[in-house]
Amino acid sequence: MTDLFQDEKHRASTWFRSLRDEIVAAFEGLEDSHSEGPFSDETAGRFEVTETKRHSDDGSDAGGGLMSVMRGGRVFEKVGVNVSTVYGTLGSAAQKSMAARGVPGIEDDPRFWASGISLVAHMQNPHCPAVHMNTRMFWTPNAWWFGGGSDLNPCLEYDDDTAHFHATQEEHLKPHGDGLYGELKAWADEYFYIPHRHRARGVGGIFMDDRNTGNWEADFALTQDIGRAFLPAFVPLVEKRRVDAFGEAEKEAQLVHRGLYAEYNLVYDRGTKFGLATGHDANAVLMSLPPMAKWV
Template identity: 70%
Template sequence: MTEMFDTRKDQAATWFRSLRDQIVAAFEALEDSQTTGPFADLPPGRFEVTETTRAEDGGGGIMSVMRGGRLFEKVGVNWSAVHGTLAPRAVAAMAARKDIPGMAEDPRFWASGISLVAHMRNPHTPAVHMNTRMFWTPHAWWFGGGSDLNPCIEVAEDTAFFHNVLKDHCDKHDTTYYPRFKEWADEYFYVPHRGRARGVGGIFYDDLCTGDWAKDFAFTQDVGRAFLPAFTGVTEKNRDATWTEADKEKQLIHRGLYAEYNLVYDRGTKFGLETGHNADAVLMSLPPEAKWT
């Protein structure tokens, strides 16, 4: 069993790394093709790549951040594969949402995934988040992930397009997945202290373990594959739209909402900090500028 899961861990980590490479290349190509607009005279943005390590135990990853591009104001695409022993606080947090017998006595873990957040120059081009991951312990394994769109100026046509791409990829695996995971996203990406969602949703799932590892991995791969067509479709439609100072003000205030959610509620942020991963990589999701009223 251990040898089998060692192979599966390698498969998953390799896939997440390859998805990271595809997205980085696609985003740099978008920068190259942005030849109009107020930032067209800038050099096309490029990712600064930094290897990351955990403070304790083992593993690490790659933090890739682009700042000040023609199209992207700030975007991070991170990949990691980490392992070690969960601290008591992390074990308690996991036990509060998932019953894993024996976890307290043997808190070893392994996790790998990709995490992405993009904040755009143009207020008409929505910010976006995506991640997919696999988590393993000696007692259980599961997949999680999803993606969601975060416009400061909502356009019903863009929301429908983004969701339809996600639905098409979900339906290939199980027609119940999209409605279930859309509802989960609506609940998860909600900001209680503001009484509103942080964006127009998408899909979100966690603890996915049907007992068929290959099936669950295949679905998680398609969640990753759905991202580029869903996001680039909306981006290419809106990236040359003109904007006003009032539009920019809306964007900065919406970024404040995004920052509040990630710092107060986001499960991935909490897990990354509690397990000693590189703090800069964990917090790369924060916008370059934000405002609060």
């Protein structure tokens, strides 16, 4: 199975990288075009790109990626767009977790390969919503699957922004079957829920995991369309809200909401747990944390 999936692995990792390049260019374009309103007099932000490395327990190369982070821009206070392709042998904790999820053969053969893109944006203006997006492919000698999605995390909610974000995602999922958007929306509502706060992290989006219908091409096409939906779902909201004036009350609401976001990512997020458990670059894994947050 390893040899049979070399082409699919290459196609998936190449596409995640191309999506990263497109998003980085679009976000730097937002920085350049912000010419009025709060922070417009600041220097336009640019991504700092760092190569990340993963090493196996014996010190051998086990893949890596690119960590691209912009801090203190006109529009983005902190945004990270990371891509990685890692491989090797799962540690015992990750192996047990995969076995509990029903991954076939993982108890006997813990080899794995994983590639994906992960994005989190925390905004300067509290009227602009924070956002998360990721898509990924995971492979073992006896299984493969796709996962990912995107969700909107405003501290100040606007019904028309939420409607646009969801409608854009729904439109991109239409080619993949009736009812799929509703299924992935419901999954996001369940996944991005914070039990100890008894509330959702944001206003939802779409999410899937362990996606394997037996048709790799169809599942890859769906994963690509989840990624393609991101910019048209998110960028118009930023363009609309980045010029709005705000005061101390709005900034306070933003910092408190960021605390909620940090709690979820550190306590519940599956990707954070997997990245740290498998020895990936900790700075890249924790890129999702906001630059400033507050708890009341």
